Amino acid sequence: xxxxxxxxxxxxxxxxxxxxxxxxxxxDFTYLKRQTGATSGNLSVQIDKLTTAGYITMEKGxxxxxxxxxxxITPAGQEAFGKYVEALKEYLxxxx
Amino acid sequence: MEQNKEMTAQESLALIxxxxxxxxxxIVRSSGKYFVLWGILLTVFSLLVFTLWKTTGKAVWxxxxxxxxxxxxxxxxxxxxxxxxxxxxxxxxxxxxxxxGSFGVFACSIALFTVLYSLLGDSQLTAIVxxxxxxxxIVLLFGIAETISGIVLKNWTIKIAGWITGIGGLxxxxxxxxxxxxxxxxxxxxxxxxxxGLIVKQQxx
Numbered sequence: 001x002x003x004x005x006x007x008x009x010x011x012x013x014x015x016x017x018x019x020x021x022x023x024x025x026x027x028d029f030t031y032l033k034r035q036t037g038a039t040s041g042n043l044s045v046q047i048d049k050l051t052t053a054g055y056i057t058m059e060k061g062x063x064x065x066x067x068x069x070x071x072x073i074t075p076a077g078q079e080a081f082g083k084y085v086e087a088l089k090e091y092l093x094x095x096x
Numbered sequence: 097m098e099q100n101k102e103m104t105a106q107e108s109l110a111l112i113x114x115x116x117x118x119x120x121x122x123i124v125r126s127s128g129k130y131f132v133l134w135g136i137l138l139t140v141f142s143l144l145v146f147t148l149w150k151t152t153g154k155a156v157w158x159x160x161x162x163x164x165x166x167x168x169x170x171x172x173x174x175x176x177x178x179x180x181x182x183x184x185x186x187x188x189x190x191x192x193x194x195x196x197g198s199f200g201v202f203a204c205s206i207a208l209f210t211v212l213y214s215l216l217g218d219s220q221l222t223a224i225v226x227x228x229x230x231x232x233x234i235v236l237l238f239g240i241a242e243t244i245s246g247i248v249l250k251n252w253t254i255k256i257a258g259w260i261t262g263i264g265g266l267x268x269x270x271x272x273x274x275x276x277x278x279x280x281x282x283x284x285x286x287x288x289x290x291x292x293g294l295i296v297k298q299q300x301x
Contacts, residue, residue, distance in 0.1 A: 010108065011103075015111055016111060016115050019112045019116055020115055020119055020184070023116050023119050023120075024184040024185060027184035035118055036115075063177075085112065088105045088108050089109075091105040
């Protein structure tokens with residue numbers, strides 16, 4: 001019996017955002033946008049979903065005079081991401 | 097990138113791996129500009145100290161070296177704040193900053209200790225030995241810092257540049273045995289550092 005893949009993470013853009021945030025302390029919205037190649041609107045929607053799920057936190061502030069949105073992964077997000085990767089590994093080892 | 101695309105397990109893992117690799121590359125690339133900054137400062141200070149020392153004949157101009165971190169660190173901080181490119185911070189960038197910060201503290205400590213000992217110490221011979229080997233000690237520390245930086249950033253160019261700076265600097269120290277030894281060593285180290293920064297920036301363009 002394989003573990004069920006977290007549907008919230010099993011989406012290309014949300015998974016990319018979580019992969020970025022899993023490896024950094026924090027990241028700008030613009031950094032996430034550049035790294036994923038997503039549009040602002042699309043990225044905002046997916047970030048909201050991850051925030052609502054408690055996987056990431058979002059903080060609005062300023063960098064100099066420019067507004068800046070910073071995202072961070074939460075412990076719950078790290079745990080969900082770890083479980084997702086483990087589940088993927090199980091799927092892959094079973095298919096070999 | 098689409099949010100609703102159905103992915104296979106392989107595609108998901110490939111996406112995670114690619115994203116994490118891109119993150120690392122981005123952090124290495126952004127470190128390039130700091131290598132260029134410190135390389136240029138080191139070369140300029142090396143030439144400046146040597147010129148003033150040679151023209152006036154006063155070794156006291158060596159104290160100008162203490163102005164290098166005093167100018168360099170605020171400048172690096174200013175570049176970080178002014179940097180328009182979006183960025184992310186992680187433990188790799190923090191460790192890299194820590195390595196170079198530690199190098200600065202230890203290099204300044206050695207230099208300060210040497211200056212103080214030459215002024216206050218009771219053994220003239222010890223002061224001469226400390227002063228004579230100061231350049232070698234600092235260039236060795238410099239090479240170690242650069243090599244560790246390359247290991248942390250997983251970048252061979254930086255690792256090799258660290259070996260070249262440390263071992264090459266020591267080789268110059270032993271071979272040159274000249275008045276201009278400090279100029280040769282630090283100009284060499286500065287040029288290697290700036291060139292490393294430019295190469296790294298090109299590698300991850």
